Amino acid sequence: MKLAEDKSREVFHDHTIQVGSTGNLGISIGIISVVFGYRTVVHMSADAKEWKKELLRGHGVIVVEYEGDYAEAVRKGREQSKLDSRSYFVDDENSRSLFMGYATAALGIQEQLQEAKIQVDREHPLFVYLPCGIGGAPGGITFGLKQIFGDQVHCFFVEPKQAPCMLSGLLTGLHSQISVQDLGLTGKTQADGLAVGRASGFVGKTMEHFISGVLTVDDEKLCPAIQMCYETEGIFMEPSAGSAIWGPVRLFSEEEGREYLKKIGCSMEGSTHMIWATGGRLVPNGVRKQLLN
Template sequence: MTTNDIQHAFQDDPLITQLRDAKPVLWRNDKLTTFEQAVSDVGLTLADVEAAQARLQRFAPYIEQVFPETAAAKGIIESAFYRTPKLQQALSESGTPIKGELYLKADNELPISGSIKARGGIYEVLQYAEALALEQGLIRETDDYRQLDSEECRQFFSQYSIAVGSTGNLGLSIGIMSAKLGFQAQVHMSADAKQWKKDKLRSHGVQVFEYEGDYGQAVENGRKLSEADPYGYFVDDENSKHLFVGYAVAGLRLKQQFEQAGIEISADRPLYVYLPCGVGGGPGGVAFGLKLAFGDDVHCIFAEPVQSPCMLLGVYTGLHDQISVQDIGLSNHTIADGLAVGRASGFVGHAMQRSLEAFYTVEDALLNELVRQVYQLEGLKLEPSACAGIAGLQHFAEVDNALHLVWATGGNMMPDEVFKAILQG
């Protein structure tokens, strides 16, 4: 469909009209069904996610050795979850009385790259490195993977390049991990990418390509250059099942964390999870893992900026990656750089369209306000996109006895001067 066809087809649709006007909206997904029925849409199983978890475990000794900040967790890249009573009280006092309990999943504190992308992004690099090393005979699966931290292995990996298109956070995880192993790391950054993220990548020896266009242009150019390189590997954020299962491990781990904390999720104690969404790979993978862990007792809700509601638009219309936010007249400009995506992942849209509870949009001004509020009340450092989940509480606060979990996707590695500027407004 052309842009004109799309505008004509949906010109009288009330939800599309609200989206076009950049008004905050909530859409309760009318495609939702039981996970038993919906799981076939994904094309992946629990066994795939468990295999990813096992691979991360094999790499844990290597990760611990080359990234000392992971030593306390013995090389496992995982985040804590926190009860946030002061934030809950403030939200209640400002008109969102939450009947259940409010928690925050602190992916903003994930080591190495400081965001949710440290899950899927680092995992995809590791699975590629493992495949090459096994094929070359550098390691066996039963070996201690710390032996990959050698000049011989880095020399071997240096023959290969790993590239990705990114608005920022995925680029950090792919670039830092690839460079550490010895790969030629290349990150193609859209105009929305923050300067500090480009600077950080370059400090790790990553080659950064900058574009005036949006995320789509960065991906397209990155893919072309990578395909022209016989030793090039392109991380396809829109379609990668490796990224997806890397993210999905989070669901299995959260279940373990809840069990250790004595938290039981059930139909009588449902879990509501609020996930900021860009192209969809991160939140889609996490949502799949959560569904594998908790079934129909978990309700996954996607949050997007008013100017970039690509996943909502794709799933609602059924057009997925065949429609962009620009097709309905939106700009795709937002302070939430990780969410500045105009066209959603078709793979994730098709895979998760019957598993997601709802979608909503949020204005930039509220994101900045929430950054300040979370820091002042809970002392947590979040970037604007990581606060998108908090805005969804107003829509589901009335659910009795629910556990509400906001997935805080990034922010801890933001330079102090950048964060201070947000706090000062």
């Protein structure tokens, strides 16, 4: 692979990749950028877990920490990147390219459903529950799924009760112009990847046409969810991903959910429900035990 050869790495070494993150985006961008030889800087908020910072530093990534939240890390990272003509900032808040990159995940889902012989049509609707922070990943995935399955896929975002930034933006129509702190919420949550006070305005405006709904989850329900999944399926996930487990529970058990199902008028007997459970494989064993206990 040409890009991984020494000649390419020598060129990349004179350039910098930067990103603002509470964790998983920083891990993915950080590690792959170092592999290609870039000088790599990840700007992380106070909500980011210590083991994620240590993992990045172990790969040679420069980690810059901030006392503020995700918004501050992104803002400062963007400002620092602009000062260097050879620096590129991976902007989860406003990047159309990153958004479309997330959307390609839908092609993988389509392939896996076909391999499993799972139909998606009016008699066999697909319901997808996605953890939501600033909105880039769940928004892009939803956009991609809608291009493939149209009205036969129903996508719900799941957010922590103290950090429902996408819900706040959608309900008010203010999108990035309102923060959860404006509503008296803390923006703090054990689901560090979802600890975002202000949603992406670009994603929020786009999702007005595609999203089926947004659900919120109490923090104390996150660890029981990941414990249940680990004990029954042998799959470990982070608290952020565990939030999505409550998606179908809320949809079927609460009045608003039942009203939605009645409105769309499709059969639940043949429906498929998918939890978008990214995150978990890199969590150190000691941290896993703490969360499961």
